[in-house]
Amino acid sequence: MTSISPAPRPLFSELLPAEFTGNLSFLLARTRQDLAEEMDAVFDGDGLGIRHYAILSLLFRRGGLRQTDIAAVMSLDRTTTMKVMDELEGRGLLQRSRHSEDRRANAIDLTEAGRAWRERHMNRVLEQEQRFLSSLTPGERTLLQELLLKLVSGVHQRRNADHHED
Amino acid sequence: MTSISPAPRPLFSELLPAEFTGNLSFLLARTRQDLAEEMDAVFDGDGLGIRHYAILSLLFRRGGLRQTDIAAVMSLDRTTTMKVMDELEGRGLLQRSRHSEDRRANAIDLTEAGRAWRERHMNRVLEQEQRFLSSLTPGERTLLQELLLKLVSGVHQRRNADHHED
DNA sequence: TATTGTTATACTCTATAACTATA
DNA sequence: TATAGTTATAGAGTATAACAATA
Numbered sequence: 001m002t003s004i005s006p007a008p009r010p011l012f013s014e015l016l017p018a019e020f021t022g023n024l025s026f027l028l029a030r031t032r033q034d035l036a037e038e039m040d041a042v043f044d045g046d047g048l049g050i051r052h053y054a055i056l057s058l059l060f061r062r063g064g065l066r067q068t069d070i071a072a073v074m075s076l077d078r079t080t081t082m083k084v085m086d087e088l089e090g091r092g093l094l095q096r097s098r099h100s101e102d103r104r105a106n107a108i109d110l111t112e113a114g115r116a117w118r119e120r121h122m123n124r125v126l127e128q129e130q131r132f133l134s135s136l137t138p139g140e141r142t143l144l145q146e147l148l149l150k151l152v153s154g155v156h157q158r159r160n161a162d163h164h165e166d
Numbered sequence: 167m168t169s170i171s172p173a174p175r176p177l178f179s180e181l182l183p184a185e186f187t188g189n190l191s192f193l194l195a196r197t198r199q200d201l202a203e204e205m206d207a208v209f210d211g212d213g214l215g216i217r218h219y220a221i222l223s224l225l226f227r228r229g230g231l232r233q234t235d236i237a238a239v240m241s242l243d244r245t246t247t248m249k250v251m252d253e254l255e256g257r258g259l260l261q262r263s264r265h266s267e268d269r270r271a272n273a274i275d276l277t278e279a280g281r282a283w284r285e286r287h288m289n290r291v292l293e294q295e296q297r298f299l300s301s302l303t304p305g306e307r308t309l310l311q312e313l314l315l316k317l318v319s320g321v322h323q324r325r326n327a328d329h330h331e332d
Numbered sequence: 333t334a335t336t337g338t339t340a341t342a343c344t345c346t347a348t349a350a351c352t353a354t355a
Numbered sequence: 356t357a358t359a360g361t362t363a364t365a366g367a368g369t370a371t372a373a374c375a376a377t378a
Contacts, residue, residue: 010228010235012322016315023223024295025205025216027314028198030241032191034321039191050191057189062176068359069176075196077347082361096360104354104359129190135320136313144313147306148193149182154301155200156178234336243370248338262337270336270377 035132042124052088053125056110056118059094063109066099070108093117201298208290218254219291222276222284225260229275232265236274259283 039050055070071081085108088094093114099105110118133141205216221236237247251274254260259280265271276284299307 010231010239012238013319015224015228015235015239016319016322023220024298024311024314025198025201026220026240027311027318028194028201030318031314032194032198033241034318035191035194038321054189054192058181062181065176066359069181072178073176073181074192075199078360079348079362080346083346099359102355102359104352106360132190132321133317134324135316140313140316143309144317145190145193147302147310147313148190148197150301150306151299151310152193152196152200153179153182155204155298156182158300232336244337245339245371246369249368265336268336268378272337 035129038128038132039125042121042128046091048087048091050125052084052093053118053121055084055088056093056114059108059110060115060118064099064107066102066105067108068105088114091117201295204294204298205291208287208294212257214253214257216291218250218259219284219287221250221254222259222280225274225276226281226284230265230273232268232271233274234271254280257283 036050043049043053051074055074058070058073059065067081067085068078070076070085071078074081076084085094085096089096091113092111094108095111096106096108099107130141133144136144202216209215209219217240221240224236224239225231233247233251234244236242236251237244240247242250251260251262255262257279258277260274261277262272262274265273296307299310302310
């Protein structure tokens with residue numbers, strides 16, 4: 001390297017706060033991507049990821065959902081949901097059966113293996129989340145999740161309202 | 167089981183808070199996607215989007231960046247950055263010139279058209295952001311951005327530290 | 333040897349369109 | 356007519372590999 005130190009190479013830490021405070025889209029995209037990359041480490045190897053974990057957690061709390069329900073909550077297309085269901089069913093982590101009240105629909109439930117898989121990954125998921133949040137205080141971590149939840153719920157309510165105006 | 171009315175179809179607003187509080191990956195992914203969809207409305211028509219706006223804003227505050235600098239800040243691959251630069255240069259919004267201190271590198275600067283484009287879209291970007299944030303109080307909106315900025319900076323510092331350990 | 337920009341190529345993710353069986 | 360699941364296909368976005376110029 002040079003001794004007299006030429007023009008300083010712009011550093012990430014120098015540019016980021018100055019340029020992007022207020023740029024919510026960037027901050028959200030970057031945060032999501034950073035976390036996604038770190039979450040990959042938890043699941044490395046078996047071809048499943050944090051999305052599969054989230055769906056199994058959803059089914060853990062409430063079984064018998066239709067694929068369209070899962071699609072709505074996860075904000076996925078029907079066909080994308082189909083693919084994810086195939087991946088999970090192919091590994092024996094959930095099962096599709098006939099819905100008792102609508103024979104067009106599937107009723108999706110966890111299998112015992114699915115419950116075990118979720119339980120086996122749960123601690124590492126939570127650890128990785130906390131590691132990702134380590135630059136925030138405990139209070140800030142809770143607050144962040146509350147704010148995000150408010151936003152997601154707010155968007156959903158607003159879109160429902162718009163839809164009912166038709 | 168239910169009495170008379172058929173089993174209630176699980177509502178988004180019913181499932182979301184119960185199942186996903188604590189699922190940071192889901193909340194971040196969902197929030198980012200919701201905002202991205204709403205931001206599309208601002209740019210509909212010209213093939214550019216919020217990412218282009220962010221890059222032009224970065225260059226507005228600090229010109230003469232290399233493509234690798236932009237790639238680092240935006241967390242993009244070199245080749246992806248290349249494509250985005252082509253899109254912006256093709257519309258005359260930025261220009262590539264020889265870097266004065268490293269002849270391998272490009273120095274990227276806004277053109278006048280680029281400055282105008284950014285200015286023309288700025289108000290609608292900010293409006294859409296505020297609309298997206300409308301379920302939060304003003305204080306919460308500021309706080310959210312601060313928390314996200316802390317997280318992104320924290321991840322960056324941690325990765326740099328890891329890297330220097332090699 | 334390593335880095336910058338570039339090109340060509342491959343891969344991943346997701347959505348669109350069309351079909352079937354039910355409602 | 357509309358909806359749930361399914362399948363095949365196409366598109367967007369991104370990364371990998373290789374090369375030339377320069378450090």
